[in-house]
Amino acid sequence: MSSISLNDYPKDTWLRMLKTMQLIRTFEEKAGQMYGLRKIGGFCHLYTGQEAVATGMISALDLEKDYVLTAYRDHGHALACGIDPKAAMAELFGKVTGVSRGKGGSMHFFDAKRHFLGGNGIVGAQIPVATGVAYAQHYQKTGGVTLCFFGDGAFHQGALHESFNLARIWNLPIVYVVENNQWGMGTNWKKVSANPDFAETAKAYSMKGYVCDGLDILDVYQTAQEAVASARNGEPAFIEARTYRYKGHSMSDPQKYRTREEVDAYKQRDAILLLKSRLEAANMLSQEDWDTIVALCETAVDEAVSFAEKSPEPAPGELFTDIFA
Amino acid sequence: MAEIIYMTALSPTMTEGTIARWKKSEGDSFASGDLLLEVETDKASMDYEAPKSASLLKILLPAGGKAKVGDPIGIIGKKGDDIEGLMASLTKKSQPASEPETSPAQQPATQVIQDVSARLDAAIESHNAKETLPPAAKDVFTPVSPVSVPPSSPLARKLAKELGIDLRAVKGSGPQGRVVKRDVETFAASPRTQTAQPDVLVSQPQSAPAKIPVSGKRAVIARRLSESFFTAPHYYLKKKVSAEKLLALRQFSAELAQSTEKASLNALLMKLAAEALKRHPEINVHFASDYIEQFTATDIALAVALDDGLITPVVRDCANKSVRQIDTEMKALIEKARTKGLAPSEYEGGTFTITNLGSFGIDEFTAIINPPGSAILAVGAIKKEAVPQEDGSIGIVSMMTLTLGCDHRSIDGAVGARFLRDLALYIEEPASVLL
């Protein structure tokens, strides 16, 4: 539970976060539908349930100089970085107007201008890369910080442990965030973790280890600010955000490993509803405000689908472009 | 706002599903992710979750109904939303959302891939069909000739094709008798290879056209003349000349030598041509792509027909030799060509060529330039013709037609014309070369 209160920040801060979370939720629900209608193919990992983590963490950044990298469940992070839902949906549709020109797909959203450096399809492979981005920030003394997201499944990759060590011996400005949604595909994290306390493992690398409630965006935001400040001062940090995904690992996951009751129990603590009810209790959000947010998000996502539908396919010649600089 | 929900693919392979039961009734509200209905697929019973928080406004397909992926199954929205418009759009012939327009020129990549895979499928099918052909049908593909071409290197095959050589006649020196470049070269250079007919030809069916093997010499002729004809742009100039004084000179040559043996007409023509070349060095040239080589000597070749093909013996430096000398040398060369064969130095390097088919009664003809020269003179038969004379009367004159073939890359029309005009003058008035 966070120690900050809503009143510590202007109302707008929270409303913006609420809107971002709702946009991600609406986008992902629509993406799921479009996948079912075969408008989207391949691997598609939805972020529904985890919205507070990307939203709260990225809200603590200054994307003029900070960077974000994540894994393949990347739609939410991309939207939280300000990527246009149109370009995101078009990417899912494989269209040339997509954020990666239809060449990346669901797992490889990129927006270099907004300092969102991907989506990565190999578990844990973005962690050394993010460490390198932080190395460049440190080398060029930009004052920037890199925020590196990954799931609990990535925690046991060698890439993570090598990177933690490098970041600490060179004191790189990086915050590593494990979004522990508790299921690495179909495997519970406790089953495969010698020490299920990830923050403690981070401490083994002499790195600050934070734990936050990933469903409580106040806690996420506060923890992120502390960790980012630490990284900006040359001390890398680690955060475990305990969260939950509502959908399967990917679209083809029958989810036999968990019960509907478990999923429903987490939905009772839904991150969006949690923030919404708090704002309502604090008289910061009216029913009308909420309806407006919902409507805006629906419109944005509907427009995104229609944009994606109408966008052209890449020309065959595109096959050979964008390979070398 | 109310919206239609569709049957979605609930497993990667699902194409259609049957609704087992709706878990919500019309009017019920639900949260995103709630179980909305259960669908029987080809494999299992799957949960269909609510795509968003809303109410079920209309069930379009009740339990037991079957729907393809993409077919509408219900309408969801806020309670009280108007669904009439949606219902109308469904009944108004519900074409699935029309595809975005793409110009035919801009064929989408997916389409290309589909086309390619369709072609692949067709190819595989036709291949499989071939595999199952009855044995009799397969025989169609058996080669008619029982003798196969010997193994050969690609370069040897290419060279043989250029030289017009039948590889079956060539003995291979490579591994397993592979015919390689050097074998083709050796074959092409050997003088009498054409007589060695491979056995295969004997066993040809009677009705088949006879295949006459290409001799090495024939191959060389074929290659050199093809090369000349297809690389040098030829043009031709024609001029009819009186041969009266030429014949008189020929007669005189015998008298001068106190012999019955007259100088040959060709030797006279070679000498006069050499004199003309001396005055027109721009004809005595070779086009060498990036420069034009002008020869200093007048080495004149004469096309001679032998039993096994054409040869062009060369008399060197004709401008500095007498007609008698030229005649003697040419005769010796022709004799040698008939008996022993000429060395390359004796038939290569003519700077100008004369070919004369007069003895066959040919009036006039065009010839192919014999490299390295850039021009060839084709001489027709001498025939008596009625020719109007200066004084208006008609005289009977021995005439012949000269046709000069030139390589336009090195000799322009006017240049060739000047040369032919002067040569004609020397033939009609041989004494003019002295002036």
Added chain:
Amino acid sequence: MSELTYREALNRAMDEEMARDGNVFIIGEEVGEYDGAYKVSKGLLAKYGPERVRDTPIAELGFTGLGVGAAIAGLRPVVEWMTHNFALLALDQVVNNAAKMRQMSGGQLKVPVVFRGPNGPAEYLAAQHSQSFAAYWAHVPGLKVVAPATPADAYGLLKSAIRDDNPVVVLEAEMMYSWKGEVPDHEYLVPIGKANIVREGSDLTLITFSKPLRVTLEAAEALAQKGIQAEVIDLRSIRPLDEETLYASVRKTGRCIVIDEAWPMASVGSHVAWLISKNCFDTLDAQVELVSGEDVPMPYNHGLELLAQPSAPKIIDAAKKVLYREDL
């Protein structure tokens, strides 16, 4: 002209590029205080300091991926692998990130990183440390791969690699580090993607790259004693491959032997041999021969390990086949 070792030429290239561009830095195991496991980075720590000559823990995956990240964020890292054998631990970062991030981002990112270190058989190092991975990198679209075989090329190609906006893998060789050669004193670049006709000849074409250039030239010299003029081509750049230079030569000679010290299956050599067979088909007077490393893990025993590698006699044996001459 100065006579430099291959190692000195690489060192001069890095030194000049670091002086020229502050974004160039070296990272790898023992590159700093130890002066480089093979002394290639000798003296650079003293000159440029620990920020720009960065010693790493033994964590190839980590620091290789870090190089990729630093590159997309604006630096020009030179990642030294102590040997290519250890780079297998970093294969994922090179294949899945360095080579693909530009394409996956629809052309938004560039990845100007150099991965360099010794590759190929050395001496007495046995199976895990004596092997060529040229084909591993060459297989991957999105990478460039160069293999300098002389000190002059080592200098010019490494400078080009550092200035290239794409990931470039540089194949060096432990045995070559001490080889000497003339290197011009003035600054120059050797372009990536241009093969080098090291020796002209009309009778057959010998194509190779990296260390085997030396035995190839020995074979060419021995053939010349017998009146056979071999044209020797050093690929220099494996990806992109200068195909036209190869074809022009083989169309002239009609015979080709490819020499590659790697194992024969799916190697750079087998690929080049296929390209020649396909594109020079009508001008070939013999099959294209491949003189490869033997298809075995490298043994420790010196006699055996020499036997496992391309050699001048092996190349001459192949020449006999393509020339159809047993008398050579």
